Amino acid sequence: MTASTIELEVTAADRRIARYAAAAIVLTIAEAAIPSPLPGVKPGLANIVTLIVLWRHGWREAAWVTLLRVLAGSLLVGQFLAPGFWLSLTGALLSLAVLAVASRLPRGLFGPVSHSVLAAFAHIAGQLLLVRLWLVPHDGVFHLVPVFAGAALLFGIVNGLIAAKLMQESKP
Amino acid sequence: MKPWLVLLRPGDWLVMLAGLVAVGTSVPLLWRGGSADLAVVKRDGTVVAELPLTAPRKFDVVGPLGTTVIEVQPGRARVARDPSPRQYCVLQGWLTRPNSIAICAPNHVSLQLSGHEGGYDSLNY
Numbered sequence: 200m201t202a203s204t205i206e207l208e209v210t211a212a213d214r215r216i217a218r219y220a221a222a223a224i225v226l227t228i229a230e231a232a233i234p235s236p237l238p239g240v241k242p243g244l245a246n247i248v249t250l251i252v253l254w255r256h257g258w259r260e261a262a263w264v265t266l267l268r269v270l271a272g273s274l275l276v277g278q279f280l281a282p283g284f285w286l287s288l289t290g291a292l293l294s295l296a297v298l299a300v301a302s303r304l305p306r307g308l309f310g311p312v313s314h315s316v317l318a319a320f321a322h323i324a325g326q327l328l329l330v331r332l333w334l335v336p337h338d339g340v341f342h343l344v345p346v347f348a349g350a351a352l353l354f355g356i357v358n359g360l361i362a363a364k365l366m367q368e369s370k371p
Numbered sequence: 372m373k374p375w376l377v378l379l380r381p382g383d384w385l386v387m388l389a390g391l392v393a394v395g396t397s398v399p400l401l402w403r404g405g406s407a408d409l410a411v412v413k414r415d416g417t418v419v420a421e422l423p424l425t426a427p428r429k430f431d432v433v434g435p436l437g438t439t440v441i442e443v444q445p446g447r448a449r450v451a452r453d454p455s456p457r458q459y460c461v462l463q464g465w466l467t468r469p470n471s472i473a474i475c476a477p478n479h480v481s482l483q484l485s486g487h488e489g490g491y492d493s494l495n496y
Contacts, residue, residue, distance in 0.1 A: 308382035352390040363378035
């Protein structure tokens with residue numbers, strides 16, 4: 200009797216997703232070392248990778264890269280299944296939902312910065328809702344909306360510009 | 372600056388502006404902890420008056436040291452005068468937020484604001 204072998208076809212897209220996800224995970228780890236004045240206010244550098252993948256390879260691959268990053272990133276930081284993981288996941292899912300729509304906007308008018316800002320707002324909205332429903336069941340959390348929204352706008356613009364710059368400098 | 376500006380497309384400005392407007396409008400709406408609508412005056416722990424924060428008025432409470440004067444104006448209240456030696460409750464000034472409290476301990480009087488939602492004093496997780 201011979202042992203049956205299962206051959207998994209690895210496509211070019213798979214390798215690409217793995218590479219991009221690895222880059223995003225590195226950024227997640229690097230970012231975990233940056234001190235934050237308020238839990239939840241982070242630059243979200245890994246989203247630069249999501250923006251680039253979205254622009255170059257479409258929403259499906261961007262979703263893969265983002266979800267792999269959330270999963271593997273949380274395992275490496277030791278947050279898997281902890282509140283931080285669920286917050287990242289909720290933020291990521293909401294962002295991806297918004298990006299699914301935003302990526303259909305005409306590209307001549309709306310660039311990566313638009314994608315980034317819209318996704319950042321979706322991210323923070325999802326997280327605040329989860330926090331309100333689960334972690335801090337009181338409307339008091341909404342007093343922090345201006346802080347989170349301001350951070351989302353700032354980091355959304357910065358990340359979008361970085362993504363646009365990187366793509367401008369390295370045309371595939 | 373220039374090499375970064377060329378990366379922005381017309382719609383990007385629109386999105387950034389919309390984002391800025393969203394942040395701007397969220398500041399006054401949500402920064403304050405709701406509004407207070409009732410001033411509860413207590414003497415020796417029992418409620419002696421519940422004054423709605425709608426119309427201006429003054430209210431006197433007589434305690435062991437003398438008369439404490441509570442002043443109410445639309446949306447805020449304070450202890451205007453009090454015979455307590457250190458005047459802590461008077462120096463606190465106007466109270467505007469729900470659950471904020473001024474206590475004139477020597478005269479056994481307290482003034483606390485309440486909002487329509489009870490709220491919590493503290494939360495921990």
